[in-house]
Amino acid sequence: MNIGEAAAASGVSAKMIRYYEQIGLVAGVARTEAGYRVYSTSDVHRLRFIRRARDLGFSVKEISELLALWADRDRASADVKRIATTHIADLEEKMRQIREMVNTLRHLADHCHGDDRPHCPILDNLAQGDLDEAQRNRAARRPARV
Amino acid sequence: MNIGEAAAASGVSAKMIRYYEQIGLVAGVARTEAGYRVYSTSDVHRLRFIRRARDLGFSVKEISELLALWADRDRASADVKRIATTHIADLEEKMRQIREMVNTLRHLADHCHGDDRPHCPILDNLAQGDLDEAQRNRAARRPARV
DNA sequence: ATGAGGCTTCCCATGATGGGAAGGTCAAGG
DNA sequence: CCTTGACCTTCCCATCATGGGAAGCCTCAT
The missing domain is CATH 1.10.1660.10 (Multidrug-efflux Transporter Regulator; Chain: A; Domain 2)
Structure with a gap:
């Protein structure tokens, strides 16, 4: 082949x-x-x-x-399971971080009129970068970076 | 500075x-x-x-x-909101894919004894790669790749 | 024998980030 | 005035998994 x-x-x-x-x-x-x-x-x-x-x-x-x-036919299934559960934990951590982003963004987007007017809470938030929920969490357990 | x-x-x-x-x-x-x-x-x-x-x-x-x-002081908030909601959709898609992986993996790991014995459903699944739920979904809407 | 399509290797690009080397600059203290 | 250490500069390399594409060789069917 x-x-x-x-x-x-x-x-x-x-x-x-x-x-x-x-x-x-x-x-x-x-x-x-x-x-x-x-x-x-x-x-x-x-x-x-x-x-x-x-x-x-x-x-x-x-x-x-x-x-x-x-x-390895003599492997211990525990070794396989360890790799899998570690990976699951990694994925869950990633999910948690993404969920946090989504929560923050959805909150901001919900308060944005989305019309012709210029006022926009999304930009306001990015600009001021005040310590909101997501950011406090991030500060608490660096490193974040998804 | x-x-x-x-x-x-x-x-x-x-x-x-x-x-x-x-x-x-x-x-x-x-x-x-x-x-x-x-x-x-x-x-x-x-x-x-x-x-x-x-x-x-x-x-x-x-x-x-x-x-x-x-x-741009004359921007329309709609333009900002569009970017944000698109991004939210991207993140949610990523989450969905990760959740699928986690579901499959958790199912497999739950059925793995995780002891000294070699039998392991996780490896079995990887080896046979039968069309389970996650895989059918993936096949349905390429491209996946998270 | 010729052409299409497959194969080979090699180089480049992605996206956001860090590491590190070689060398110039600045400020503080002897 | 000079040294020293902390900063700055540019440049190159690595990550991780993947794809694109070029130049050139191989194979099979017509």
Whole structure:
């Protein structure tokens, strides 16, 4: 199987397959005499695993650990679960930060007439940058940055 | 005021102040004979505006539009509100995607014993990558990628 | 044998941020 | 007056995952 077919079969673009090989996430595969990469079905399985893990928001580093555990038949499920729960916590933290932004923004937008007149609480808030709820929270537990 | 003081006063790092100048988000400021940047209080206000907008998740591009509206006394508040509500929608979409990931992951993690035994539904799911809820949704409305 | 389409590598760009090096400047204190 | 330390300058590099595109080679079907 050429890289294009492997891409179609795994849902990972050819570009990304080469990239994953370059950074060592997948081992270099066999090549034809002409230098074309050749993929087996188990290579494709591996790529699909990666694809699915990416879809669940895991970083390449985490996926690398997950792949190692996947390959290790004697792994402890606790090790897998630890990675997953840590990731869940990361995602939840991100969600919390976004929710805070949305709350603040929605509050401001609700008080903005949104007509031809220039007065706008949104700009007022950005300009004065007073310590409102979101900002106090941010100050409390740096670093924020979503 | 030197860049260091402006950074402290605005909450924007000196690095980022230079970057914002470079990409044209803030105009080049006055310089001393020696080449040091000199900031006025209104420069600092502008930086604080940027800082606050970044904290609310606005992109540099959006902030550039917001700054233009801020400077325009005849703006229509509708223009500001449009930017804000679009941004809110973006954030909510991101939240939705993250929530989906979390739901799937939490479901999997809940069914993982997390002990010494190797069996693990998390890896099973990644490996088989069957079309579960999250994946069908993703397939329905590409592009996903959070 | 020719053309289309696939493959290769290599370089560049994204977005916002930080790190760090090499070198110039300024102010305070000896 | 000179030194020293804290600041400033520019320039380059790295992040993270992804895509775009060019130049050139390969393969298969016509």
